[in-house]
Amino acid sequence: MTWTFTEDVDVFLAAAGASLAARPVENTLVLTVTATLRRDGPHAYGDRAPLLGWWRGADGEVAGTLVRTPPHPPLLGTVAPEAVGPLAAALPLTRINADRAAAEALAADWPGHRVDQEQRLYRLGTLVPPSPAPSGRPRTAVAADRELLLRWHHAFADEVGQSGGRVERMVDGRTASGGLTLWEDGGVPVSMAGVSPRIAGTVRIAPVYTPAEHRGRGYAAAVTADISRAAREADAQEVLLFTDLANPTSNGVYRRIGYRPVSDRLLITAAQEPVTPG
Numbered sequence: 001m002t003w004t005f006t007e008d009v010d011v012f013l014a015a016a017g018a019s020l021a022a023r024p025v026e027n028t029l030v031l032t033v034t035a036t037l038r039r040d041g042p043h044a045y046g047d048r049a050p051l052l053g054w055w056r057g058a059d060g061e062v063a064g065t066l067v068r069t070p071p072h073p074p075l076l077g078t079v080a081p082e083a084v085g086p087l088a089a090a091l092p093l094t095r096i097n098a099d100r101a102a103a104e105a106l107a108a109d110w111p112g113h114r115v116d117q118e119q120r121l122y123r124l125g126t127l128v129p130p131s132p133a134p135s136g137r138p139r140t141a142v143a144a145d146r147e148l149l150l151r152w153h154h155a156f157a158d159e160v161g162q163s164g165g166r167v168e169r170m171v172d173g174r175t176a177s178g179g180l181t182l183w184e185d186g187g188v189p190v191s192m193a194g195v196s197p198r199i200a201g202t203v204r205i206a207p208v209y210t211p212a213e214h215r216g217r218g219y220a221a222a223v224t225a226d227i228s229r230a231a232r233e234a235d236a237q238e239v240l241l242f243t244d245l246a247n248p249t250s251n252g253v254y255r256r257i258g259y260r261p262v263s264d265r266l267l268i269t270a271a272q273e274p275v276t277p278g
Contacts, residue, residue: 001055007050009050009052015054018062019054026263033075037069048071050068050069053066053087057080063079064079064080066079093106103265103268113270119242119244120242120243121240121262121264134219136222137184190219191214201238202240205231205239206241224253225258
């Protein structure tokens with residue numbers, strides 16, 4: 001009952017892939033990160049090599065996963081409570097992004113730690129388009145929108161404290177696959193939503209962004225509802241999104257259009273660790 005670590009994403013997925021796919025909703029972040037590493041190589045997120053780990057219980061089954069892609073904080077997937085202590089012993093950690101229970105258990109040994117972010121994972125139930133709908137209509141973003149999309153993606157990353165290092169690759173990839181939707185009002189783009197590639201039957205809506213001058217008019221709800229509908233029609237079994245719990249407006253918007261809470265995740269930093277965006 002020990003943790004095993006590797007820098008090779010294929011070795012990791014050979015060991016833990018079936019466990020991740022069995023619970024794709026809770027493991028959505030680990031699935032996304034490992035898919036990106038397979039597609040774009042070990043330096044997809046930065047110059048340093050990734051570290052990937054899995055824990056097997058007494059029955060030999062994988063019951064815990066971790067991915068670390070510096071400079072980003074380590075991510076835990078689903079993890080059995082009894083795997084948390086061995087993880088702390090096996091891998092010195094000063095930051096963690098994990099579900100609430102695991103994050104708080106790890107941070108219990110970090111005197112003076114701080115919670116940098118609380119996020120809530122939602123899954124789409126019965127889609128409820130906003131009523132009344134705002135003026136305008138959706139359209140799929142195309143290559144000619146690239147400058148606008150890059151600007152909005154960078155603005156979104158700045159607002160939520162994320163790194164914008166992979167924005168160009170993301171915009172180009174999602175535009176090519178039809179994974180970005182714009183809401184236009186009077187022919188002017190006023191809001192944007194993206195959808196991730198489908199992995200293990202799940203997709204995740206991100207980012208959703210409306211420039212400050214266009215907020216408060218229902219555009220974000222409308223574009224999110226439209227891209228969520230399209231994902232369902234494209235046979236996604238689960239449509240997911242994350243919100244910042246510090247933003248009650250966005251949480252209310254997503255609940256009203258049919259998203260239901262699944263679990264909370266915390267980003268926690270030990271007292272001696274400086275905050276690095278992303």
